Amino acid sequence: MKTVKENILILGIESSCDETSASISKGNKILANIIANQTVHAKYGGVVPELASRAHQKHIIPVVQQALNEAKVDKNDLDAVAFTRGPGLLGSLLVGISFAKTFAQALNLPIIEVNHMHAHAISACIQENEKSKVPSFPFLCLTVSGGHTQILKVSSHTELQILGQTTDDAAGEAFDKVAKLMGLPYPGGPEIDKLAKQGNEVAFTFPHPNVGEYDYSFSGFKTSFLNFIRKEKQKNPAFIEENKADLCASVQHNIIQILLKKLVMAIDDTEITQIAIAGGVSANSGLRKAMQELAAEKNLDLFIPALEYCTDNAAMIAITGFYKYLDDDFSQLDVTPMARYPVVQ
Ligand code: KG4
Numbered sequence: 001m002k003t004v005k006e007n008i009l010i011l012g013i014e015s016s017c018d019e020t021s022a023s024i025s026k027g028n029k030i031l032a033n034i035i036a037n038q039t040v041h042a043k044y045g046g047v048v049p050e051l052a053s054r055a056h057q058k059h060i061i062p063v064v065q066q067a068l069n070e071a072k073v074d075k076n077d078l079d080a081v082a083f084t085r086g087p088g089l090l091g092s093l094l095v096g097i098s099f100a101k102t103f104a105q106a107l108n109l110p111i112i113e114v115n116h117m118h119a120h121a122i123s124a125c126i127q128e129n130e131k132s133k134v135p136s137f138p139f140l141c142l143t144v145s146g147g148h149t150q151i152l153k154v155s156s157h158t159e160l161q162i163l164g165q166t167t168d169d170a171a172g173e174a175f176d177k178v179a180k181l182m183g184l185p186y187p188g189g190p191e192i193d194k195l196a197k198q199g200n201e202v203a204f205t206f207p208h209p210n211v212g213e214y215d216y217s218f219s220g221f222k223t224s225f226l227n228f229i230r231k232e233k234q235k236n237p238a239f240i241e242e243n244k245a246d247l248c249a250s251v252q253h254n255i256i257q258i259l260l261k262k263l264v265m266a267i268d269d270t271e272i273t274q275i276a277i278a279g280g281v282s283a284n285s286g287l288r289k290a291m292q293e294l295a296a297e298k299n300l301d302l303f304i305p306a307l308e309y310c311t312d313n314a315a316m317i318a319i320t321g322f323y324k325y326l327d328d329d330f331s332q333l334d335v336t337p338m339a340r341y342p343v344v345q
């Protein structure tokens, strides 16, 4: 085992949903982060689990090979293999875990299981270059993805506490479902983001949920949006087409307002000034702008990962694996994937 932690080389594997990704980290820096997107799902309007597993099988070896090549790392120099244990699609997770176990066993390397939501939060701790700043502890992380919406208090690289989370749909799911109702392609989040740039964000208003303390709910918004466009389409069948940009801007604005309201409450109550956002929805340009405005207003230190570390990626798995490695927190070979896997046990 290496004694200089800055030199520790980890191979990270991510395969929880529809991105096959491999990354090589050296200490808390990333040498390579290769992501193979699966385009096969677009025509079905959502991820088809069986097709996702097959695509992972096709992509996993070339993606790992490319990561090693780009990082200029020989596989024999690796120190450990970290992989996503869950949450995610069982068949997809199985491909990544099986690969990680086999590869590690062949090279006599330890394996490290990583919780995907833990990794999203730790993506803020990737040291992108010598000058880039990382959050100090404790920091609050708003993790907003296609499957989760959480406010986490991160006390160390390996200690997290859920302050609040969605009671039904995730924020990304709300973007995707509303986009589908408007006939936009999957995934809808980036499409809404693009169209919202030309629209008026207060053209239409939607109700805000009324759920406990720092929790979220997005299913009511989706229903109210559905009822609203049904009614408008009865009056004017071309309503969506004629108001697409305004609808997208208003939907995006509403989701951002809902997200920020609870985050601001958590910031005020905990008095924590180190704030990160993570997960696919943190790629949203409106949310990034709103977070920057909030940080300026409240004098917060804001950490927004680079776009490639916002959506699903193996860099966050490798980095989280690195910190677990420092804790000697290794997994046994009989470890199995977990479709449901709470970030705090
Ligand atoms: O973290 P992620 O890549 O996968 C999960 O773990 O779920 O998040 C995917 C989600 C999708 O719902 C997608 O629509 C959303 O992130 N997303 C966006 C944007 N880019 C991705 N939502 C809004 N605006 C974006 N620019």
Ligand code: ZN
Pocket: 116, 120, 145, 146, 279, 280, 311, 312
């Ligand atoms: Zn994710």
